[in-house]
Amino acid sequence: MRLGDLVLKVRSKNAGPFWLTVDIFCGDAERFARVIAALDTGEVARLFATPRQMLKRFDIADLAVVKISLPRPVVQGSREDRDMHGAQWAHLLEEIEV
Amino acid sequence: MATRVLVPSGVLGLGFDRVALARGVAARPDIIAIDGGSTDSGPYSLGAGVSKYSRAATKAEWRHLMQARAEAGVPLVIGTAGTCGTDATVDWMYAITIELAAELGQTVRVARLYSSQPNDRITKALTAGQLRPLDPAPPVDAAAIADMTNIVALAGAEQIQAALATGADIVIAGRTTDTATIAALPLARGDHPGAAWHGAKIAECGALCSTNPTSGVILVDFDETGFTVEAMAENALCTPHSVSAHMLYENSDPFRLYEPGGHLDVTGARYRALDARRVRVEGSEWVPGAYTVKLEGARIAGYQTTILAILRAPRYVAAAREWTEKLGIFLQGEIAGRMGLSPADYALDFRLIGADGALGPLENRSGRPVEIGVLGIVTAATQDTAAEIGKLINPFVLHYPLTEDEELPTFAFPYSPATTDRGAFYEFALNHVMMLDDPMAAFRILVAEVGA
Numbered sequence: 001m002r003l004g005d006l007v008l009k010v011r012s013k014n015a016g017p018f019w020l021t022v023d024i025f026c027g028d029a030e031r032f033a034r035v036i037a038a039l040d041t042g043e044v045a046r047l048f049a050t051p052r053q054m055l056k057r058f059d060i061a062d063l064a065v066v067k068i069s070l071p072r073p074v075v076q077g078s079r080e081d082r083d084m085h086g087a088q089w090a091h092l093l094e095e096i097e098v
Numbered sequence: 099m100a101t102r103v104l105v106p107s108g109v110l111g112l113g114f115d116r117v118a119l120a121r122g123v124a125a126r127p128d129i130i131a132i133d134g135g136s137t138d139s140g141p142y143s144l145g146a147g148v149s150k151y152s153r154a155a156t157k158a159e160w161r162h163l164m165q166a167r168a169e170a171g172v173p174l175v176i177g178t179a180g181t182c183g184t185d186a187t188v189d190w191m192y193a194i195t196i197e198l199a200a201e202l203g204q205t206v207r208v209a210r211l212y213s214s215q216p217n218d219r220i221t222k223a224l225t226a227g228q229l230r231p232l233d234p235a236p237p238v239d240a241a242a243i244a245d246m247t248n249i250v251a252l253a254g255a256e257q258i259q260a261a262l263a264t265g266a267d268i269v270i271a272g273r274t275t276d277t278a279t280i281a282a283l284p285l286a287r288g289d290h291p292g293a294a295w296h297g298a299k300i301a302e303c304g305a306l307c308s309t310n311p312t313s314g315v316i317l318v319d320f321d322e323t324g325f326t327v328e329a330m331a332e333n334a335l336c337t338p339h340s341v342s343a344h345m346l347y348e349n350s351d352p353f354r355l356y357e358p359g360g361h362l363d364v365t366g367a368r369y370r371a372l373d374a375r376r377v378r379v380e381g382s383e384w385v386p387g388a389y390t391v392k393l394e395g396a397r398i399a400g401y402q403t404t405i406l407a408i409l410r411a412p413r414y415v416a417a418a419r420e421w422t423e424k425l426g427i428f429l430q431g432e433i434a435g436r437m438g439l440s441p442a443d444y445a446l447d448f449r450l451i452g453a454d455g456a457l458g459p460l461e462n463r464s465g466r467p468v469e470i471g472v473l474g475i476v477t478a479a480t481q482d483t484a485a486e487i488g489k490l491i492n493p494f495v496l497h498y499p500l501t502e503d504e505e506l507p508t509f510a511f512p513y514s515p516a517t518t519d520r521g522a523f524y525e526f527a528l529n530h531v532m533m534l535d536d537p538m539a540a541f542r543i544l545v546a547e548v549g550a
Contacts, residue, residue: 013347013348014137014138014348015348015349015350016137016348016350016529017137017140017141017526017529018232018234018235018526018529019350021346021348021349021350023346025343047460047462048460049459049460056350056351058351058352058353060346060352062342063339063342063343063346065343065346067346067352069350069351071233071234073460075236075525075526076137076140076141076526077140077141077142077524077525077526078525078526079399079400079445079447079475079477079523079525080458082449082455082456082457082458083456083457084139084140085138085139088456088457089457089460091457092457092460092462095462095463
């Protein structure tokens with residue numbers, strides 16, 4: 001099953017020009033438990049072509065949210081940037097199998 | 099002393115529910131605070147020192163807020179005026195305020211808080227070891243600093259408090275942190291510092307912390323032990339989930355928020371529903387630290403010209419990547435031969451819209467689109483050079499064949515001329531903090547009475 005089909009919503013946003021933050025809103029405790037068991041931080045790092053140790057992961061049970069922050073794969077507004085608001089990176093995560 | 103802060107919306111220029119604003123004014127707030135910008139739309143606004151929002155939208159909304167201020171009889175504060183909070187956009191907002199004061203028949207005392215930094219102040223701070231890189235930070239030296247078109251420092255609560263202390267009816271602040279305009283008065287009145295910053299973070303995007311984000315208007319009550327938040331639109335509810343989830347928003351760490359002079363830690367915060375509409379929050383902690391202000395800077399990294407062609411022929415759609423790769427190599431030769439430029443003198447990027455336009459090398463899906471948009475972006479040292487390259491490549495982007503033995507194809511140009519000169523291309527050039535002995539050392543305040 002794709003992560004995006006399991007959870008309520010996956011959102012990615014800039015956290016300033018140099019960081020990206022991805023929020024996985026699982027919806028309830030049961031799906032939250034499934035996501036934290038299935039989601040491998042190393043696999044997420046590979047999706048974003050970012051070294052594993054650069055990722056900050058927060059499993060927030062109260063909100064049933066998994067939050068992952070990382071240096072923006074390309075700096076916002078740089079010549080290589082393709083998505084000024086960083087919202088499309090969420091789709092990479094939505095499409096992984098869990 | 100309890101402090102009631104009315105936040106009309108997350109940013110001036112995006113609109114708010116006017117009935118909800120009237121309810122907020124009727125609740126007799128102590129201050130009205132709104133944000134005017136952020137870096138979220140990219141480096142252009144800061145680099146050029148202009149507002150991203152239209153003057154018409156800004157003036158229309160500011161009119162309502164100036165009327166609300168007069169009715170409530172309390173100060174009105176805007177932070178990060180004109181999207182980027184440079185001195186130029188503070189002056190732009192000030193000019194709008196003067197026009198409106200005359201049109202509304204108001205006489206108001208206006209304080210302008212300026213956040214722009216002279217480049218040589220930043221160079222001196224670098225030399226004195228008062229500049230610290232955040233992670234990741236672009237490399238910075240004296241030449242890089244001299245090159246920046248605009249540098250701003252993010253003001254905190256102290257600078258807003260100084261502006262309010264002038265007796266201003268309206269404070270037009272340059273770059274501030276998202277939270278400073280909301281936290282300033284509760285902190286000045288001795289409310290709980292953790293609650294002041296936490297409540298400010300929750301309210302900084304207006305009704306985004308409620309079940310109806312577009313309604314805009316939020317009311318926050320701060321006191322000695324915590325804060326209470328309520329949305330002013332009838333159909334917007336603040337719930338413990340909607341409020342606590344807002345700590346995730348555009349924030350790399352959902353438990354910590356760095357501000358001038360310390361950081362907020364919400365690890366111990368408890369969110370409790372008072373009723374269906376209101377949430378009470380206690381337990382957040384303010385941890386004092388060194389007095390630093392974050393810096394933002396932008397520089398011109400070249401000038402750009404773009405060209406867009408649409409491939410519809412199935413053979414070209416299927417071979418779009420191969421086509422742009424061959425075309426790119428061919429054009430390198432043409433540009434070298436006719437203009438004498440080597441690839442180090444310019445950049446020519448082709449993006450395949452319909453294949454991986456948004457994600458580039460990270461895209462891991464593929465499909466068979468009906469058509470592909472080929473967006474060519476030329477970046478060069480001057481606009482003339484970028485435009486000249488654009489004109490030179492134009493006929494080839496229109497007609498370049500995949501193979502030598504075929505009739506020249508013709509692709510779709512959606513408009514004439516096919517090239518668009520984009521002007522200066524700005525990039526963010528600082529991700530640093532600057533240490534200050536005195537919070538006002540990098541900021542200045544001007545006060546004037548304007549209006550009828």
